[in-house]
Every structure is written in structure tokens, then in C-alpha cells.
Amino acid sequence: MTHREGRALRLIVLFTVLAGFVLPIVAGLWETARAAFGILPAIGAGEWSLAPWRQLFGLPGFGTSVALTLWVGFGSTIISLLLASGLCALIHGRKWARARAGRVLAPFLAAPHAALAIGLAFLLSPSGWIARLLSPWATGWNLPPDIATVNDPMGFSLIIGLLIKEVPFLFLMMMTALTQIPAENHLRAGRALGYARGLVWIKIILPQIYPLIRLPVFVVLSFALSVVDMAIILGPSNPPTLAVAMTRWFYSADIGLLLPASAAALLQSVIVLLAIGVWLLAEGIATRIGRLWVRRGGRGMVSGPFLAVAGAVTGALMLAGALALASLLVWSFAWRWSFPGFLPESWSMQAWLRPGAGWGAAFAESFGIGLCATLISILIAIAWLEGEDRAGMRRVGWAEGLIYLPLLVPQVAFLYGLSVAMLGVGLGNGRATVIWGHVLFVFPYVMVALSDPWRALDRRMVGQAATLGAGPWRRLWAVKLPILLAPILVAAAIGFAVSVAQYLPTLFLGAGRIATLTTEAVTLSSGSDRRVVGVYAVLQAALPFASYLAAWWVPRMIYRDRAGLNGGRG
């Protein structure tokens, strides 16, 4: 067989992943840690000391920032896990509901965090759509009231924003996990033993799929604890969450803040690590309690109301998300729109007609970077999967962990250190660096999306090609890739969406000089013209949607006469 060639391919991929992904993350963490303890030659700091930490603890609002971070991180993760489980239990086994839920939730997976957040801010703010809908007849407001519904000090609007993104993500992960266990049979067996559908789901099925979605849950937890773009737009502003606070310090005019900011970045990693530890501990306790509960054999608990609440809350969240995205579009075409009118009094194409004002260049930048990052990621993913095939090996646990690594380590914790390390070895911070920074986060999603369809390909089909004399490369080009075209394009669309949504890698690795739709939208979101912000956010949301549409349409066009590939296995 082709074990030797397989080994060479695998070594190349492993080297690429280690040198391109793991090493930079480690180097970034290392530089951050050095700066956290006083060593940052770029600003002439060269002595080990604890001063950055003392300075950090003394910064105004530090304690509140940490508390907010924990509250938002744990709160949003727990709620989204509950909602996603409830929704799964509610619709599991009902085929039409399942297909419909997937269709309704998928767009929110595609929508970039920043665009969604900007839309939500339009929706929830005191002068937003909800307030306009209720004014003045119900509220008596003729002017926007002076209350903080967005950027509220408790972070509720930030939690809502995170939920709209995370519930669909966890839901789809659970749906994928469900295909790996004989869920239908267990459901039937459980109901035959006298348990209601929802109860079987909670007692029998959830414990089986939870281990399969544990890594995605940790990704959600890590993300919620360290999110920056959404937190800038929706989160508390004074003091903000720790991740936002440290981003401000990193970009403050006062370079003396770089050291405490690095300390905060290190602290951010520790927080995520501890949070995962605490989560694991809680998992253990929940498992024990769950076992006792299952042993009691109770069938009487009514799970219906809980599931109904989960369904209703999720529905409300998705409605808010849809309105948020719609409000972006309306604002981008609005001209005069005074409170409390529900729609603008006059419309205009003004904001759209002037790409030279900035959005044209930002659009090109987002598109180009996304395209490059996606192509590179797809290439590495295919090389990785093909290497596994040729070696005839299943993926080992540490390799799976390697793929998830960039998603588990908080971005804020290593990106600044990474830009320092890059400058240290003479690599400037420019477009190429930004593209590579995006690949770091695009690749894991592409890999996760492509692995299952790749493995589901009938091995005997590939074996047939071999018996007909086709060598490994011809099997790849002429058989595997064409058959897997649809899932490859879907993985690419997901990767492109991830790239378009990236905020921090663009900011830190581009040294503030690379302006994408995302960085511009976040910058403009604080207090500038809503019409202009609307244009940026609409474009930012449109790019991923267009890529999903293309991923859906292209294989259907190419294979319109191939029933075996059309829909069925796609």
C-alpha cells in the first residue's frame, strides 16, 4: 500500500500545523507572559518585576471587570446549553420540526458577531425599534428615554447577543452528535418503559451526547469569557469586561499600560483555564446527582413546561436576531428617521453610493483576506484528511485537541504577544500576517465541518478506483474531491464566514493598519452615523450569506444531472 507516501504527507501536515499554529500560540503566550512580568524590550522594559500586576490590580474598575467577565461567560454558556438542549428535546424525532429548526437557526450561525451586535444595539437601544414600537402610545415617550438598555452595567444585552450566536451553534453540534448514537431506538425503548419523550431525552439521551459536544461547549465558554467585538458594542462600558478593558489598555496612548494589559491577558488565560476546571468539576457533580435521579426511576416529572419555555425563549431570541439584521438594512437606506417613527420618514441611497468613503476598500479587504484564508485552510484540511486515509489511521485524541487548540485559547491572551514575537523575528505586521492569523481560526472550523462527510465517503468506491488502476493522486482528484464537492464548499463557506467575522486578529496582527468591514464596523459603532454603520454591518453580514448561498448553489448546478449527488448525500 502507500504507507510511505502517506507518512510523508502526514509529516508535512503535522509540521505545518505545529509550526504554523501551535508554535505561534505558544510564542504569543510566552511573549505575553514575559510582558506581564515586566519584560517588553520594545518599550525599554527589561527587568523582571511584579509591578505590572500591582498596577493591574490598582486600575479603576478592575475587580468589577473580572466579576462581569465571569458573570457573562458562565451565564451565557449555561443558558445557551440549557436552551439548546431544551430545543433538541422538543423537536427530536419530529422530522419536519428538525429540518425547519435547522433552516431557521443556520443564518444566525453565519451572521458575524459584530453585525448582529450592531443590529441588536439598533433594536434594543432607548431610541431603537422596540422602544419605537411601544411609543408613544404605551410608554408616553416622545423622546428617547435616558435608560441604559444597551451597554447596561449588568451585561444583559451582551448576554442576549451571545445567546443568539451560541444557541444555534450548540444546537447544530447536538444534532450532529445525535447521529452518532442510536437515539431513535433509545427514545422508543424509554417511552415503552413509561417515560415521557422529554424525560427520556434528559435522562437517557443528553448524557450520551454531552461527551460528544464537550469540546464545543468549552469553545463557547472560552469565547464568552473573552469576547471583544460584541462586548465593545453591547457590553457594559464603564467598567467593561476584562477582555474589552485590556484591548483599550493595549491601544491606549499611554504605553505604560502595555505591561498591566499583558498581565490582564495572562490572567484571561488563567480565568479560562480555571473556568474549564470548574466546569469539569460541576460536570462530575451533575453526573452523580443525575445517576441518583435516574435510579429513583421517577416518571412523573413533567418536562413539558420546561421544554416549552426553552422553545419560546429561543424563538424570541431568534426573532430579535432577525429584527436586528433587518434593522441594519433599514438604517443603511434611511435618511430622516426621528423618534418615535417606526420607519424612516425619508429614504436615501446616499450611504451606499459612496464606496470611496471607505466601505469599498474595507469590503475588498474583507473579501480578499477571507478568500485567501479559506483557500489555505481548505488545502491544509484536505491534506490532513488525505494523509489519514493513506496511512489508514483514525485520528488520535491529541490530534483532535490540536485542531481545537486555537479555539480554546482566548484570542486576547496571545494575539498581542504574538504580534510582539512576529516583530521580534523580523516579520512585519501586515496583510500576509493577518491572513495567516485568520487561518489560525478558520482552519479548525473547516476541519470540523469537513471531517464527518470525508469519513462518510464509501471506502469501497475509492477501492474500486484503485482496482481500475488509479493511483492515490488520481483517486483524490478524480473520485474523492468531485464526490465531496458539496461538503467541501460548505466547509469553505463556514471558513469564509469565520474569517469575515474576525476582529482581534485583524486589529492586533495588522497593527491597526488593515481596515476590514469588521474592524471598521466596530470602530464606527460607538456613536457615529447609524446610516454609515448600517452599510458596513449589512455588507459584513452579506458576505457570509453570499458564500453559503454559493456553496448551496454551485454543486447543484454542476451536478444537476446527477441524482446520486444532488441532495441525497450532499
Next chain:
Amino acid sequence: MSLELEGVVIRAARSDRPLFAPLTLTVAPGEVATVMGPSGIGKSTLVDFIGGHLSAGFAPQGRVRLDGREVTGLPAEARRIGILFQDALLFPHLSVGDNLAFGLARRIRQAGPRRMAVEAALAEAGLEGFGDRDPATLSGGQLGRVALMRTLLAEPRALLLDEPFSKLDPDRRRQMRDFVFDHVRGRNIPVLMVSHDAEDAAAAGGQILRLSELAN
């Protein structure tokens, strides 16, 4: 040309116990030999081993020789051993004709003769004019005939049949069996069939070997 198996023993990589007793067998050119055995004994694994498709999870011993030349270490694509399964396994992204062209040996170079070879194979399968069809629109019997033609166009030096007829109903089964055996006998190559069906084995007309579990 003959296909020889010598002392073939296959065990799962993590197990000490071979799947079946050591197998030695010579199939003459033009003969259709049958290896029989209960399901689960490893008939398909044997086919994978001979064809060069065994996954890393198995540890094989023994030799496979084709016409006196050992092929045991060669990759599947270099062995030129065709395999037919009960599923036709036509490539879903290619038309019926392109599936055949994929199989057609590279010996024929020019486009014209290649197209003619494909047309001739279609005619032989009773499928004139089916070249542009989507494989998904063919019936089970038609798919089976195309799969056989695709395999034969690659000019294999031996052919393996892995339960090739087990999905068909009795009538179709007989037709398909006759079609396959007629065509392979004409090529004068050794054919090895694995099956659990005595009627298939009798129709094949060659030697019949029973795989047995290893006595403790």
C-alpha cells in the same frame, strides 16, 4: 495466468486468533473458484487482502501470486486485480460512459478508439445509448452489468467477486450470474468468488473451498 494463494492467515491487529485456518489455493485461468463460509468469518477481509485494500487494523500473513509473480507488497492500483461487490459502486459524479472510460486501460490512447471501446462495452451490456445517462437512473441489473464492464475494460489479470449476486431476487440472480460468468470465462483470467450461497458456487463450476474456523 493463474492466481495463487499460499498460507494466507489474517488476524485482527489486536487479536492473536486468525479469522480462519491457513488458506492455500491455486485458481487456473478461465476457472471460477468459490470460497464459501458462514458470514462473519472474514470472506470480505480475504478479498480485501488479495486486492490490496486491507485496512491497517489487520495483520496478514502469506503470499498472493499472479502468474508466478508475487503481488503481496504492491499497492492495489498496481496489482490489476478487479473486484465486484453486490453494490455497483459507480462513481456518482460521472456519467455511465465516463465511468467506463475511467476504467478503460490506458493502453488505448486516442480519444476516438477510447470512445469506441466504451460504446462497444455498452453494447455488450445491452445498454446502447446509455453513455450520457446518470448512474442514479439505472436499475439494479443495469448497474451490475456496467460495473462488470468497467472492471473488464481495465483489463484485470484476475477478478474477485464478493457476494456479487446476493442483493438480487432469484430470477435476476440467475440472469446476472450467467452474464458475469459468460463474460469472465471468455477472458481466460482466474476468478475467485466468495459467497455463502451453494447455488452460486455450483453455477461457477470451479473448485469449491470452505473457510473454517481454526480449531482450538
